[in-house]
Amino acid sequence: MDNNGNNNNNNETKTDFAAITGASVKQPRAKYQDNVQVALGELKDQVQKRNTRAYGRKPDRQEGPAVRNDNPVRSDRRDQRDQRDQRDTRGPDNRGRSQGPRDQRDQRRSKVAFGRDVFVPHQIAQGSSPNASTSNWLSTRVPVLHPDKNLAYTGTLRIISIGGVGNVNKNMYIYEYGEDIVILDCGIGFADEDMPGVDFLIPDITYLQDKKHKVRGILHTHGHEDHIGALPYIWPELKCPIYASKLTCGFIKTKLVEHELPIDQIVEIDPDVALTLGSFHFQFFKLSHSIPDTIGFVIDTPVGRVIHSADFKFDWTPVIGAPTDVQRIAQFGADGVLLLLSDSLGAEKPGYTLSEQVILSQFDAVAQKTLGKMMITTTSSNISRIQMALDIAAKYGKKVAVSGRSMDQNIGVARNMGYLKFSDENFVPLEEIGRYQDNELLLIVAGSQGQYEAALSRVANDEHRHIKLRPGDSVVFSTDAIPGNENQTNRLIDHLISRGAEVYYSNIFNNIHVSGHAAQEELKLMLALVKAKYLLPIGGTERSTKKYGDLAQSMGYRKEQVLITHNGDIVEFSAQKDQIVTPRTVGKIETKDVMVDGLGIGDLSEAVMHDRQVMAEEGMLVVIVRVNHETGAAQSGVQIVSRGFVYMKESSEFINDIARLVDDILDEEKNSSQDWNVLKRKIEDRVSKYIYKEIKRNPLILPVMYEV
Numbered sequence: 001m002d003n004n005g006n007n008n009n010n011n012e013t014k015t016d017f018a019a020i021t022g023a024s025v026k027q028p029r030a031k032y033q034d035n036v037q038v039a040l041g042e043l044k045d046q047v048q049k050r051n052t053r054a055y056g057r058k059p060d061r062q063e064g065p066a067v068r069n070d071n072p073v074r075s076d077r078r079d080q081r082d083q084r085d086q087r088d089t090r091g092p093d094n095r096g097r098s099q100g101p102r103d104q105r106d107q108r109r110s111k112v113a114f115g116r117d118v119f120v121p122h123q124i125a126q127g128s129s130p131n132a133s134t135s136n137w138l139s140t141r142v143p144v145l146h147p148d149k150n151l152a153y154t155g156t157l158r159i160i161s162i163g164g165v166g167n168v169n170k171n172m173y174i175y176e177y178g179e180d181i182v183i184l185d186c187g188i189g190f191a192d193e194d195m196p197g198v199d200f201l202i203p204d205i206t207y208l209q210d211k212k213h214k215v216r217g218i219l220h221t222h223g224h225e226d227h228i229g230a231l232p233y234i235w236p237e238l239k240c241p242i243y244a245s246k247l248t249c250g251f252i253k254t255k256l257v258e259h260e261l262p263i264d265q266i267v268e269i270d271p272d273v274a275l276t277l278g279s280f281h282f283q284f285f286k287l288s289h290s291i292p293d294t295i296g297f298v299i300d301t302p303v304g305r306v307i308h309s310a311d312f313k314f315d316w317t318p319v320i321g322a323p324t325d326v327q328r329i330a331q332f333g334a335d336g337v338l339l340l341l342s343d344s345l346g347a348e349k350p351g352y353t354l355s356e357q358v359i360l361s362q363f364d365a366v367a368q369k370t371l372g373k374m375m376i377t378t379t380s381s382n383i384s385r386i387q388m389a390l391d392i393a394a395k396y397g398k399k400v401a402v403s404g405r406s407m408d409q410n411i412g413v414a415r416n417m418g419y420l421k422f423s424d425e426n427f428v429p430l431e432e433i434g435r436y437q438d439n440e441l442l443l444i445v446a447g448s449q450g451q452y453e454a455a456l457s458r459v460a461n462d463e464h465r466h467i468k469l470r471p472g473d474s475v476v477f478s479t480d481a482i483p484g485n486e487n488q489t490n491r492l493i494d495h496l497i498s499r500g501a502e503v504y505y506s507n508i509f510n511n512i513h514v515s516g517h518a519a520q521e522e523l524k525l526m527l528a529l530v531k532a533k534y535l536l537p538i539g540g541t542e543r544s545t546k547k548y549g550d551l552a553q554s555m556g557y558r559k560e561q562v563l564i565t566h567n568g569d570i571v572e573f574s575a576q577k578d579q580i581v582t583p584r585t586v587g588k589i590e591t592k593d594v595m596v597d598g599l600g601i602g603d604l605s606e607a608v609m610h611d612r613q614v615m616a617e618e619g620m621l622v623v624i625v626r627v628n629h630e631t632g633a634a635q636s637g638v639q640i641v642s643r644g645f646v647y648m649k650e651s652s653e654f655i656n657d658i659a660r661l662v663d664d665i666l667d668e669e670k671n672s673s674q675d676w677n678v679l680k681r682k683i684e685d686r687v688s689k690y691i692y693k694e695i696k697r698n699p700l701i702l703p704v705m706y707e708v
């Protein structure tokens, strides 16, 4: 068979890429499944060939670059020959043929034709892996997914985490290829204790300012706040379609309506139906997490296949929904994966995360012990946990009331969509709980993170309008503190205990909360199923990200196959002449914390925040200077006001000294014709130094000048 013949063959049997993967979300499922069958058949053939070639040799034989690189020219020629061979493999008449000379030659060859080499398995065998036998399993290659070779492996894929790497929340990932951008997740971050008055943080989308026209959509993995919460603030800037699975769509709709934004751009994802957005072709798989309808993404790009799996665990008996679809993940993995982005939050925890089911018996145990009201607090979007609370209420014939706006809202959405099973008549409005005995009530109360304004804090402070804490009441914390938020949660627990409640929380009561995130052995399972060439850990802390990398290396990944990144890092995969270039971090974009404070978005500059921090820690001192409006000269007799700094009455002498100092400054400066701002800075500077010298404190100094 000559080259031309092969080419023709190739054309005849060329697979329609759009058909394999389903060209649009509207494609009928039956047709899509047919196409998938065809595609799978072809891929199976290819994989078989590949396996024969990749594994059908003596294991100790070195192959790959060591042979290939000895002579670059020869190596190039081999590459060309390999590409011709690849075309050979596509013809149906090549299938099932007996081992001819060509096959034997293929087997001798260092480079396998199929997959035009995105990666060379033998490099791994030669690498720094501690154990060659553990690295063999990774000997997979990334196939050419686009049959049209003109489209295959060209251009540059850029991936940027605007949030979600190193700081757990505020998840938002940009995928950019040519004129197309897709965004994965759009979550909020939680303010630290050193951000007084800040409600939450949202990702900084400055990078997208001049690229809005490229954005084809925002896709969501699941309905947690740190994955969808920033939409009402960011969507108005982008005005692109929003894609999410059913329940996530429900939560998103509620959010947008609340912010008086249109909802006509929301598109529901059916995990069984593919979706093409520009250069990105999406398929989906189900994941278990602590919220139903969590999905992972398989993204075929012109540079290779990427699997994006945000929060997940392998829960074989989830309370609601399906277990993680390992079969589908393995199928996607078998086709060859360039890069896996994967949730790393649980990477420090050994073993497996327990199933949500274990919590039910713990809730039951608490219900049996509780003489008064039973209160359960959890994250407001933890629908599975809420279902278990409802199950316990049903078992013991308790009425259920809900306190907390977002909790109420989420439960409403989930009930309307059929996710929560509980009879309507057993829900009672909060204002009517007084009609029932305490032991007839189960209350679902928001504020598990100790948020100051939330319902549970108000209960603890005896400021809640309807819920009064009494001896015999129990409070179940079915949640863990968000990293960095532990103090706040602990204070709330202490407070509730001091008020006589029986409090059940993770440290003292096993399995009252299980993580929604995969632990070490599950992360290894994901790596083994996907077999990606590169791993990019996301959704964790600096520590967990690093640990995930260590786990991967223990399984045979080399250091350079684990991409440890930080928010703002621009990671690029480039393809030229069918060769994937090693990913590189080509730069970093600035990603500020955009703070949302009341109705203001991003109007809190660092200066404002600095002032708030200083005021919170050291108090403030206002120096009021009157200026004669005719002469422009400052008048003597300045006024000093202080807040949170010193008690004025007891420090009157010290305050007088400061006033005299300011008078002296004004006197010294009276002949210099400088503007007020300069004078203010001088006052600020010298007063600040004086106070520090006298009492070693650094309050915020605020000079105010006004004309009289």
Ligand SMILES: [Zn+2]
Binding pocket: 222, 224, 289, 311, 516
């Ligand atoms: Zn989550």
